[in-house]
Amino acid sequence: xxxxxxxxxxxxxxxxxxxxxxxxxxxxxxxxxxxxxxxxxxxxxxxxxxxxxxxxxxxxxxxxxxxxxxxxxxxxxxxxxxxxxxx
Numbered sequence: 001x002x003x004x005x006x007x008x009x010x011x012x013x014x015x016x017x018x019x020x021x022x023x024x025x026x027x028x029x030x031x032x033x034x035x036x037x038x039x040x041x042x043x044x045x046x047x048x049x050x051x052x053x054x055x056x057x058x059x060x061x062x063x064x065x066x067x068x069x070x071x072x073x074x075x076x077x078x079x080x081x082x083x084x085x086x087x
Contacts, residue, residue, distance in 0.1 A: 014074075027040070031062070034060060
């Protein structure tokens with residue numbers, strides 16, 4: 001089932017072609033000196049087939065001043081990076 005992520009943070013930073021949408025795959029967290037949250041999505045084309053993969057991240061320092069950075073990496077289905085953006 002495709003979930004609509006129009007209000008999700010990643011959708012604020014990318015523009016999908018008409019008829020394309022994001023499908024949530026999974027999320028996970030890692031923590032050391034910062035809390036790293038990752039979410040993975042497929043970009044689905046008009047026919048519903050995956051055309052790209054997105055890895056969205058949000059990193060928050062666990063020490064003051066608790067800075068947060070966000071960004072994403074877009075890759076093709078073979079894993080080749082097409083775009084990497086720090087938001």
